[in-house]
Amino acid sequence: QQKPIQPDTYGMTSPIINTQPRTRTFREKKRLVQSGIVGTIAVVVACFSVAAQWSVQRYGDDNYKYDDSGAAATHRRTPSDSCLELALVSLLGPALCLGVQILIAAVHRLHSPEDIDGSAINKQDTDAFRHKQANLQNTLEQTCYAALVYLISSVVLRRYRLMIPTASCMFVLGRFLFYRGLSGGVNYSRIFGFALTFLPTNILLLTNVAVLLADIVL
Numbered sequence: 335q336q337k338p339i340q341p342d343t344y345g346m347t348s349p350i351i352n353t354q355p356r357t358r359t360f361r362e363k364k365r366l367v368q369s370g371i372v373g374t375i376a377v378v379v380a381c382f383s384v385a386a387q388w389s390v391q392r393y394g395d396d397n398y399k400y401d402d403s404g405a406a407a408t409h410r411r412t413p414s415d416s417c418l419e420l421a422l423v424s425l426l427g428p429a430l431c432l433g434v435q436i437l438i439a440a441v442h443r444l445h446s447p448e449d450i451d452g453s454a455i456n457k458q459d460t461d462a463f464r465h466k467q468a469n470l471q472n473t474l475e476q477t478c479y480a481a482l483v484y485l486i487s488s489v490v491l492r493r494y495r496l497m498i499p500t501a502s503c504m505f506v507l508g509r510f511l512f513y514r515g516l517s518g519g520v521n522y523s524r525i526f527g528f529a530l531t532f533l534p535t536n537i538l539l540l541t542n543v544a545v546l547l548a549d550i551v552l
Contacts (some may be wrong), residue, residue: 363520370525385500421488427502428477431509435470490542499535
């Protein structure tokens with residue numbers, strides 16, 4: 335199809351070039367989200383597989399070493415040997431993300447004449463502050479969810495304990511990517527960011543359920 339033409343400054347004719355980006359349709363956005371989630375699942379499963387294998391090689395079935403007679407020998411525990419301690423240390427990542435989001439919202443309110451008099455129930459906040467408040471609320475929800483799953487995993491996944499700090503690292507990376515792409519509509523940074531925050535915690539929870547069911551059945 336021939337492009338429309340219009341006269342230029344010197345009376346010549348030239349095609350009109352549309353410089354505005356094309357808006358994605360709903361179907362295109364849906365496919366973009368689905369492809370991002372599938373890619374993230376592959377990355378999460380690969381990271382957890384490496385962490386689980388490393389845990390088995392390093393810790394074995396329990397926290398004890400055995401002598402030649404088969405009797406359990408005394409094993410000095412280190413901070414990394416304690417699953418609960420490891421889970422609590424792993425919560426440093428989500429806690430850091432939550433603290434950063436609180437700081438971002440507070441600094442914005444401090445430097446914004448429209449928002450400095452606001453409160454949590456103020457309906458006169460600007461769109462910029464509501465954007466940061468929504469991200470803060472999402473981070474808080476994800477942090478609470480991750481904290482529960484990490485603590486459960488410290489009891490159930492003792493043999494695969496290194497999956498917990500692995501999930502924490504992906505949480506931090508996910509929050510960074512999510513915040514970076516939050517204002518740009520549907521984009522890979524936002525999709526991967528949310529998926530890297532949410533999916534590792536979900537997969538870790540499902541792994542806990544699978545291990546418990548295997549212990550009951552077997």
